[in-house]
Amino acid sequence: VTSLLDRLRAQGWRLTPQRRAVATILDGEHVHLTAEQVLAGARRVVPELSQATVYNTLNELVAMGEVNEVRVKGTASQYDPNVGDRHHHLVCHSCGMVYDVHPVGIDDLALARDERHGFSLDEVEVTFRGICSSCAERGAATRA
Amino acid sequence: VTSLLDRLRAQGWRLTPQRRAVATILDGEHVHLTAEQVLAGARRVVPELSQATVYNTLNELVAMGEVNEVRVKGTASQYDPNVGDRHHHLVCHSCGMVYDVHPVGIDDLALARDERHGFSLDEVEVTFRGICSSCAERGAATRA
DNA sequence: TTGCTTGCAAAGCATTTGCAAGAGC
């Protein structure tokens, strides 16, 4: 159960106050934050932090496989540091809220040889969609 | 095996030359087109067609459930008219190419009650990711 | 007729980029 910062250090990631602030914000459990939220949070520690740096940093973390980027139609990307615990997502298509889930039967999910189109596969991602209870209560027929 | 146009007519969808052109372009099999490609194609029939109309029309078709919107990071949305045949996607994360696939074991995929977070579910979407053979050949380590 | 559709151009938004100044190691 090493912290995100430890793992980054171990990879020889160049550490700066800005990067530390971003990594610290993300290193919670089951958090999904937008770049904007990360910026706001990290600025509490490093006020001069720029959004460009936040985007750069987030993209690096994603490329390193330390953070997942969750894209939901009509909203900004959400960043999800809960890697390691292989999980999938449940998305409300009214408000865009995302939960982490662990579907049953996922280990038996596969692609027949003749459907692989010559790909070398490396990831399967499952997304459940529906309406969350809050949106359902306020009679959400809203699509956007 | 009704055509897309027939289904739209059946729903009392107001038909215009622009909409007909868009629907016709999409009504192939296993096609995935970007808004730009739809615009280009439909303009061969209706040259004065505007991109705003294409977006409006595509969004309507998506809302009606006649077309799927496939969002791939770093690229424009792709529109997929192959609804009816419940399928899922295989995406090359180097070039963004999307194939339709029918995973094995998908019918047994489920979310335990305690992971539903009070949602009323209505969709499961599976996305396989990997590198396609063309990208692999030209030594694609490229992420973008 | 009558309200839905269209085209145009401008706006919107999230994200990226160029470049010079500023740190980490």
Next chain:
DNA sequence: GCTCTTGCAAATGCTTTGCAAGCAA
């Protein structure tokens, strides 16, 4: 010291929107 990182602001690219004119039913 050398290179990577940052901030700023402008640019980018996709998508949406406001509004007046046009058209389907």
